[in-house]
Amino acid sequence: MVGMRDVAKRAGVSLSTVSLVVNASGYVSQDMRRRVEQAMQELDYIPNELARNLYRGRTGMIGVIVPTLRHPFFATLVSALQGRLAKHDLQTLLCSTADADTGEAEYVSRLRRHMMDGIIMAAHTDHPADYWTSIGRPVVAFDRTLGDTIATVRSDHEQGGRLVAGQLIASGAHRVVMVGGPRSQFDDRGGGATTFPTVRYFQTLAEQLEAAGIRHEYVECGAVADVEGYARTVHALFDRLDESRSDGGAAHAAGVVPVDAVVGSDVVAACAVKEAFTRGLRVPRDLQIIGYDGTCLADCAGLSLTVVKQDFSTLAERLATHIVDAVNRADGRGKTTAGAGAAEAVVPAGAAEVAQTVQSSEVDIVPVSLSLGDTTRPVA
Template sequence: MVGMRDVAKKAGVSVSTVSLVVNASGYVSDEMRSKVERAMRELDYIPNELARNLYRGRTGMIGVIVPTLRHPFFATLVSALQGRLAKHELQTLLCSTADADTGEAEYVSRLRRHMMDGIIMAAHTDHPADYWTSIGRPVVAFDRALGDTIATVRSDHEQGGRLVAEQLVKSGARHVVMVGGPRSQFDDRGEGATTFPTVRYFQTLGERLDAAGIRHEYVACGPVTDVEGYARAVHLLFDRLSESRSGGSARDSGVGDAGIPPVDAIVGSDVVAACAVKEAFAHGLNVPRDVQIIGYDGTCLVDCAGLTLTVIKQDFDTIAERLAARIVDAVNEPEGRESKDGEDSKAGKESNNAAAVDIVPVSLRTGDTTRPVA
């Protein structure tokens, strides 16, 4: 096996010079660097990554914590993020808190013991902010607030709520049902404190619908890890809708009091929207004439639901780019100084005390599940 000594002999330089070139540390003249790189190519020398990382005090590993990979949103996010981290020569160590016996605490322990270089936290946590800020190691949050000094990357969910509301108002919706996680996610622990990302778009949508005089209600499902729970909730919702349309009393149907317009629009994640299309077909309802359906995420499900969904698309590529940039910055600058964003970044940024918050715009793609608007 070719080693540094062989490269040094071939190039006519010292082993320490080869080490400086391989580890990109210290000054080496252009002439010396060219000699070393030429010798490395001729000898087909492959640097020992483990040795390089030990030299740098790094592992080359980034822990990515998500609630589950069974949900298409997190599968799509991890796929994009793994590719971005690889461009920074970083490997992804994945923790799915619902799909494995070890949860976030094990990964935090590894981070504290310098077995990883940093953590990207993309799962709900019950730990208070001082737990995360006391770790003293690089942590970046996705779509949740973990502490005043921890950088966050999130989608512009307020924009998402406005886009959904605009679509529904213009298309003549009269009664909207929002389907999401447990009501506990709306627990107000201070502005921006929630670790549930969808709160912002539900709240913004509700405010806009109120302003337009459109009735709306919220149907709670289980946590994001309970994918089947969303299907069950949508099934029960359509059973009630079908009963009310077929002459059952509104009170018995659970839709509302007599005289209230029937539900004619459903908003939820791509999983919810796909299930809603299936249930509408099963109950003999026409989409979008009888009921409009809007998804939120923009995963592969939007084109696999039987109809092309109208959907709020989160920009997974930009989210992954910003998360990778933030964790690399945190690893390289442990004091937490903010990195300078490139001029071509698509993400907006706001101040959250000492922490940076990158806000990534979303977009509305209209499909076959909403009525045309003027």
């Protein structure tokens, strides 16, 4: 097996020079570096990654904790994030809390034992803020607040709520049903620490509809990992809508306004399109449907969905930037990447409001955009 001593001999340099080149540490002249790299290529020398990481005091591994990979949102996010971390020579160690027995506590234990360099936390947690801040190791939060000293990256869900409301108000909606996760996850642990991230867009949407005099209600579906639960909830909702339509005369006499819009995740929206087709409803004439996320389902639901798109590429970039900065700070190397390559997200022309991107050590908010499809009525 070829080792660094063989490379040093071939290149005619010291073993320490080869070590500096392999571990990318210390100064080596360009001439020396070329000689070492040429010798490595000629001998087909492959550096021992484990030994190199031990030398650097790192594992080269970032734990990414998500609730499930069955939901297209998290599958899309992890795909983008894995590619972005790889550009920093970091491997992704994935923990899907609902799909495996290994939960967040095991990953935190590994982090404390320096078996990982850091954690990106993107799942619901019952632990209070002081649990996360007491770890004393690099942690970055996605779409939730874990503590004042832990950086958070999230989409601008308030903007998302305003974009949905603006579309529904302008298109003449009368009664809107919002379908989302359990209300038990809507709690606030202080300082806006919502554990169910998209509650922000539901709250903003409800406020905007209320102000416009449009009736609305919230329907709970299962936890994010219960994809079948979304389908069951939407099916039951349409059963209820069928009953109200069959008793239309009495309902009209009682002043009941029929539901003419459904809002939920891409999964909910796709299920709603299917149910509408099955029951002979005309979309968007009889029923408008708006999705939230902008995953592949937006184009695979039978109709092109009108959706609020989250910017997965920028979210992944910001998460990678923050975790690399946190790891560098833990190593005493200072902050080296914050803000680097942070692409400016632009809301498409015609959107009523454009939210400014917030860059700070505490929260990094990425704008969203509204993509119009075939499931909403055109507006003048």
